[in-house]
Amino acid sequence: MRLLLIEDEKELAAALSVALKKHGVVTDHTMQLTNAFELTLQNDYDAILLDRRLPDGDGLTFIPKLRRAGVKSAIIILTARNEPLERVEGLNIGADDYLGKPFLVEELIARVRAVLRRPAQLAEPSIAAGHMVIDPLHLNVMLDTAVLDLPRRELLVLVALAKRKGRTVLRSTLEAAVYNYEEEIQSNALDSHISRLRKRLQDASAGVAIHNIRGVGYLLKEE
Amino acid sequence: MRLLLIEDEKELAAALSVALKKHGVVTDHTMQLTNAFELTLQNDYDAILLDRRLPDGDGLTFIPKLRRAGVKSAIIILTARNEPLERVEGLNIGADDYLGKPFLVEELIARVRAVLRRPAQLAEPSIAAGHMVIDPLHLNVMLDTAVLDLPRRELLVLVALAKRKGRTVLRSTLEAAVYNYEEEIQSNALDSHISRLRKRLQDASAGVAIHNIRGVGYLLKEE
C-alpha cells in the first residue's frame, strides 16, 4: 500500500511515516499542494492523506482539482478542526473520510483499509439523460442549465430509471426505490407517479420517454 | 437510496427516518438482529446503519454473519462508544464506517454518500447468447445496444433457455420457469410461447435458434 501524505508539520509527518512503515505502508511526503499535484499525477496512490491547513492554500480546495484531473485515489482529510459541520463540508466536496487530530495511527490504518475496500468509482456519478443531467447522489435534476423541480416520489422514480436508462427496470425495483416495507401500497400509486412524471417530462421537453414493458417493468429511453 | 436502520431506540429511529426521508432516502427500520438478518436477505440495501448495543446481541458480531451470507451492502456503525480503539475494532471487523453519537443527520448522509461511491452491483451474471446479452436478474435482454422487448412469458422462457444454452432443458423445467404452482396448465401454452419466441428472435436476427429434442425438451443454440 502506498500513500501520499500532505502535511506541513514536519514532526507529525515523520512520526506518521515511521508508524505507517511498521504496518507495511509506503508513504510519500510533501508539504505543498503544488508539489502534491504533480506527485499524484506521476504515481497511483492508494490513498491521499490531506491536511486541511497548508502554507499554500486550503486542502479542501485541492480535492476538486484532483478529481477533475481524474485522480481516483481515496482521500482522507486530517485536521484539527473536527466539528461536525466541518466534517460534512469535507465529505461533500469529495473526500472519502475525515479524521480529526489527535488520532491513533491504528485508527488511521483502519480507516485507510476501510476506504480501500470500496472500489473507487468516483468517476461519473452524474447521469446524462436526454437534455437532463441527473445527480443520483444529491437527487438533483438539471434540465439544460435550470434545475428541474420534481416532487419527491416522482424524483425517486426518475432516478431509479435513469440509473438503468436504456434497460428495463423491474416494477418491483421501482417500488423498492420509492417505498419502504412499512408503506404498503394497495393501489396503483406507482402508476400514478409514472403518469405524472411522464407529463412533466413531456411538458419540459426533457428529451426522454418512459416506455412500459408489459408484465415486466419500465424503461427510460432517450429520443 | 435505500437503507436499513437497526436501532432499538424508537425515538431516535423515528427521527432519523424522518430526517433521511427529507434527503430522499427510503429507510426500513427494525429493532432486532434476527429480524434484520431476514430483511437484508430479502432486500438489497445500499447501506445498513447498525447500532452496536442491541437487545439481542452486540451489533459487531452481526457483521461477519452478514458478510458470510453474501450481503454486500455498506455497513455504518452507530454507537455511543466513540473511543478510538472501539472504532478501530469496528472498522477492522468489516464495517465501512463508524459514527459516534450524537451526530448531525447531514453528516450521516454525507458519510453514506461517501461510502456508496462504489459500483452498484458486484454480482453481474449476464449471459451472452448470439447477438444478445441477457440479464436474468433484471429480466433484461439487450440486442446489440437496444432492448429487445419481449412479453413476460416469452422472456421467462428465453432466460431459462439461456441459462443453460447449448444444453437441453427439460420441458418440465421450462414449465416450472414460467408457471408457478398455482397456475396449472391444461394446454400447449408452452408450445405457443416457444413458437412466438422463435418468430421474434428470427425477426430480430438475434443470432440464436431454439431446437427441439423430441420427447425431452428444448435447446438454445447459437448460430
Add this chain to the structure above:
DNA sequence: TAATGAAGATTGCCGCAGCATTACGGAAAG
C-alpha cells in the same frame, strides 16, 4: 418405403390482467 400415431408447430380467437389517465380528498408543506 410407406403407413401410422405421437409429439411438436403454428395460428386465430377473445377474456381479462395489466397499464394509462384523471378526479377527488386528505395530508403535509410553506
Add this chain to the structure above:
DNA sequence: CTTTCCGTAATGCTGCGGCAATCTTCATTA
C-alpha cells in the same frame, strides 16, 4: 390559509396469453 403532493379508486384501453383446431415433423413398425 393556500398550495402542492400523493394515495386511492373509477374508467377506459391494449395486447398478452390460454385455449383449441389444424397442420407438420419425426420415430417406429412391417
